[in-house]
Amino acid sequence: MKPKFLVVFIKEFRETLRDKRALGLLALFVVMYPAMVGLGLGKLIDRTTTPEREGIEVIVIGGQQAPTLMSLLKQKNVNVTESGPMTDEAITNVLRDKKVVAVLRLGDKFGDTYAAMRPARIDLWFDSASDSGRKTRDVEEVLRNYGNSIAGARLLAHGVSPATLAPVQVQRYDTGTNASRSATFIGAMLGSFFIPAFIFCLSSAVDSTAGERERRSLEVLLAQPARPVDLIVGKWLAAGALSVIGITLELGMAHGVLKWLPLEEIGMSWRLSSVDLVFVCIATIPLSLFAAAFEIALAMNAKSFKEAQSTVSFAVMLPMVPMVVVPMLELKTATWMYLVPVLSNQTLLRELAKGQEIGAMPFILTFGSSLLIALACIGWASWRMKSERYVLTV
Structure with a gap:
C-alpha cells in the first residue's frame, strides 16, 4: 500500500x-x-572584437596639416575620411547618424602653432551616448601616442633624453x-x-x-x-x-x-x-x-x-x-x-x-x-x- x-x-x-x-x-x-x-x-563579445574586424571610421578636418598623424591613424586600423570645414552643428549631426566614431578637427593655424613649438589644438568630437566608447578610446590613444612622439623628438633636438619624462617604469603583471x-x-x-x-x-x-x-x-x-x-x-x-x-x-x-x-x-x-x-x-x-x-x-x-x-x-x-x-x-x-x-x-x-x-x-x-x-x-x-x-x- x-x-x-x-x-x-x-x-x-x-x-x-x-x-x-x-x-x-x-x-x-x-x-x-x-x-x-x-x-x-x-x-x-561582438563589441569587443568589432574594431579588429571592421576598423574605426573617423572624419578628419584639416588633416593635410598633420601627415604623420594620418599615418598613425591608418596603422591602427582607423579608416580616415578627410573633409573640408564643417560647422559644430554639422559635426553633431554626423555623429548622431552613428556612421563614424569621432570627428577630428585641426584648426587653421595648427601648422603655424606646431612649427612654433606651442601646443597645437586638435578638437575631438564624439557621442558618449553611443556604444562606440571602446573605439573612441582607441582614437584617443593614437592621439596620445602622437603627442608623446612629438615631445620625445623635441627633447632630443634640445639634447635631452625622452626618458627624463618617465622616471619610473611600471610593469604590470596580471595573475588573474x-x-x-x-x-x-x-x-x-x-x-x-x-x-x-x-x-x-x-x-x-x-x-x-x-x-x-x-x-x-x-x-x-x-x-x-x-x-x-x-x-x-x-x-x-x-x-x-x-x-x-x-x-x-x-x-x-x-x-x-x-x-x-x-x-x-x-x-x-x-x-x-x-x-x-x-x-x-x-x-x-x-x-x-x-x-x-x-x-x-x-x-x-x-x-x-x-x-x-x-x-x-x-x-x-x-x-x-x-x-x-x-x-x-x-x-x-x-x-x-x-x-x-x-x-x-x-x-x-x-x-x-x-x-x-x-x-x-x-x-x-x-x-x-x-x-x-x-x-x-x-x-x-x-x-x-x-x-x-x-x-x-x-
Whole structure:
C-alpha cells in the first residue's frame, strides 16, 4: 500500500501537469534567463572584437596639416575620411547618424602653432551616448601616442633624453585567470538563474491551498482517511517537483550557452564541468523545496485566493535581496554565505566557475540550510491545516 502523502503527491502532480499556466511559466523562465545572459555576453563579445574586424571610421578636418598623424591613424586600423570645414552643428549631426566614431578637427593655424613649438589644438568630437566608447578610446590613444612622439623628438633636438619624462617604469603583471575573471564578471548574473525556483511552483502552491479552500474542495480532502500532514507534504512535493524540473533544465541550458560562447575573446572562460553541474543541481533541490514550502505557508495564511496570489507574488522578490545586496558590498566569500538560501547557491556556482576545489562542506551547507527552512515551513503549514477555522475560512 502506497503512503498517503505519495497518493496526494501523484494526484496533485497530475493536476499540475494539466495546468497550462504553470507549464507556460516553466517553459518561459527555463529559456528566458539563459537567453538574456547569452545575448548580453554575445553583444559584449561582438563589441569587443568589432574594431579588429571592421576598423574605426573617423572624419578628419584639416588633416593635410598633420601627415604623420594620418599615418598613425591608418596603422591602427582607423579608416580616415578627410573633409573640408564643417560647422559644430554639422559635426553633431554626423555623429548622431552613428556612421563614424569621432570627428577630428585641426584648426587653421595648427601648422603655424606646431612649427612654433606651442601646443597645437586638435578638437575631438564624439557621442558618449553611443556604444562606440571602446573605439573612441582607441582614437584617443593614437592621439596620445602622437603627442608623446612629438615631445620625445623635441627633447632630443634640445639634447635631452625622452626618458627624463618617465622616471619610473611600471610593469604590470596580471595573475588573474580567465576563469576567475569570468566568475567575477558573470557572478552577478548567476543569482538570476535561481530566482525562477520561486516562480515555477507559484501557481501550483497557491492553487492547491488557497484555491482549493475557496472552491471548498479542501473539505472533501480532509474528509478522507489522511492526516493533514500527509496532505501538506503531498502538495509540497508536487509543487517542489515542478520547481526542481524547471531549475535543472534552466541550469543545463545556461551551462550549454556559456560553454558555447567564445568567452576567450573577452579574456574569460567557463570552467564548470558536467560533473560539477550535476552536483550543483543536486544542491539546488532543497532550494526548490524551500520555495514551494514558503509559498504554501504564505498562501495558507491568506484569507482568499486573490490575496494569496498577491502575497506570494511579492514573496518572489525575497531571493533577489541577497543576490543584489551582497555583490554591492563586495564581500569576500565566507562560510556564512552558504547558510543563506539563494545566496548559497549563487556563491557555490560562482566558486565552482573559478575552477577551484571547494570541498564537500559548501555543498552540505547549501543543501541543508534550505532543507531545514523548508521543513520548518511545512511543519507550520501542517499545524495550520489542523485548524477548522482555516478550513472553513472563518
